[in-house]
Amino acid sequence: MSSVEMGVMKPASNRAVILASGGLDSTVTAAIAKEEGCELFFLTMAYGQRHAVEVERARQVAAALGVVNHLVMELDLRAIGGSALTGWAAVPKDRAGHERSQGIPITYVPGRNLIFLSIAAAHAEVVGASFIYFGANVLDYSGYPDCRPEFIRAFETAVKEGTKAGIAGIPLRVKAPLLMLTKADIIRRGIALHVPFHLTHSCYDPVGEQACGRCDSCVIRREGFAKVGVVDPVSYAL
Numbered sequence: 001m002s003s004v005e006m007g008v009m010k011p012a013s014n015r016a017v018i019l020a021s022g023g024l025d026s027t028v029t030a031a032i033a034k035e036e037g038c039e040l041f042f043l044t045m046a047y048g049q050r051h052a053v054e055v056e057r058a059r060q061v062a063a064a065l066g067v068v069n070h071l072v073m074e075l076d077l078r079a080i081g082g083s084a085l086t087g088w089a090a091v092p093k094d095r096a097g098h099e100r101s102q103g104i105p106i107t108y109v110p111g112r113n114l115i116f117l118s119i120a121a122a123h124a125e126v127v128g129a130s131f132i133y134f135g136a137n138v139l140d141y142s143g144y145p146d147c148r149p150e151f152i153r154a155f156e157t158a159v160k161e162g163t164k165a166g167i168a169g170i171p172l173r174v175k176a177p178l179l180m181l182t183k184a185d186i187i188r189r190g191i192a193l194h195v196p197f198h199l200t201h202s203c204y205d206p207v208g209e210q211a212c213g214r215c216d217s218c219v220i221r222r223e224g225f226a227k228v229g230v231v232d233p234v235s236y237a238l
Contacts, residue, residue, distance in 0.1 A: 015129035016175075017041045017120045020070075022057030024200045024221060025135030025178055028186050030065060031193040032177045033133045041127055042070040043120050047112070048078035049085050053209050057201040064196045071123065075115070083109040084204070091205040093214040100216050104143040107204055107216065113146035117155055117174065124172055125165045136176040137186070152176055183224030191230065198233035207237040214238060 016038035018030045034040060044058040055072060062070040081087045084106045091107060092099075113136070120132045136147040145151065152174050159174075160166035178186050190197060202221045203211035211218050213236035225232040 013130050015039045015041060015124075015127060016131040016133050017043050017124045017127070017129045019116055019120055019132065019134035020044050020058045020061065021135070022054035022059075022061055022200060023135070023202050023217075024190070024197065025137060025186060026058075027061050027197075027200050028190040028193070028195050029133050029135040029176075029178060030061070030067075031190065031195045033131070033175075034065060035193060038131065038133075040065065040067045040069070041123065041129055042067050043116075043123055044070070044072045045116055045119070046072060046074045047086070047109075048076040049109075050091075051085070051201065051204055051206055053206055054201045057199055060199045061196065064199055069127070073119065075119075077109060077112070077115075080110060083107060085109055091212075091215050093205075093212070095216055095219070100220075101143070104145065105216065108144055111146075113144075113151070114155070121159045121163060121172060125163055130170075130172065132172065132174045134174070134176055135178050137178050137181065137183075139180065139182055147176075147179075149176075149179060152179075182227075183220050184227035187224050187228045187230065191228070200234070202234075210235050210237045212237050 014037055016033045018033055018040050020026050020030055020042040021044065030040060042062045044055055046052065046055045078086045084091045086109060089106055092105065117132060124132055138147050156174050159172050165172060202217045204215040204217050205212045211234055222232060
């Protein structure tokens with residue numbers, strides 16, 4: 001019986017599962033993976049987020065990057081709650097940098113990256129991918145514990161010990177190429193790679209399909225484009 005018939009393909013070193021949210025960071029991450037010669041397998045999670053418009057944006061980004069393999073999975077994290085992104089709590093607005101750096105923000109979704117990376121690892125094992133790429137960043141979102149390098153390394157260890165591929169000695173690497181970059185640096189990288197920024201969505205609390213312009217994510221994005229001296233191509237409500 002072949003590895004395909006068994007449901008698990010032998011890894012191809014150039015295959016990568018991309019956690020593609022439709023946001024700026026994940027899109028730049030996907031472009032980096034493509035530049036590094038990877039065959040892209042997009043994975044987008046529709047998890048009951050209030051900014052669900054990003055799922056459609058992920059589809060548009062996939063088309064723009066020529067991605068053939070795009071899996072959109074539904075997983076309703078509203079049943080767990082605990083976050084302004086999956087519940088009715090207000091999304092913080094107009095916060096200064098020192099406010100954003102204090103404590104874990106209410107936009108943290110409990111276990112989100114752990115859950116998403118676990119699903120990405122399962123998908124990678126089936127399609128034979130050797131890498132998972134995701135757009136974690138510790139500088140702009142220092143309050144998120146699941147965006148730290150310690151978490152990423154611990155997850156790789158767990159995958160090695162808890163998957164068929166891992167036990168067979170076939171490693172799965174988690175790559176977060178934006179981890180230590182500023183938003184301005186990420187944008188510069190994206191410009192160099194001709195990233196379709198106009199298709200991306202970063203807002204936590206959109207007004208229809210427009211970005212609110214005031215949530216932490218919008219503020220950080222706008223500050224990044226301002227530092228680079230480039231006009232952000234998306235529209236804002238304010």
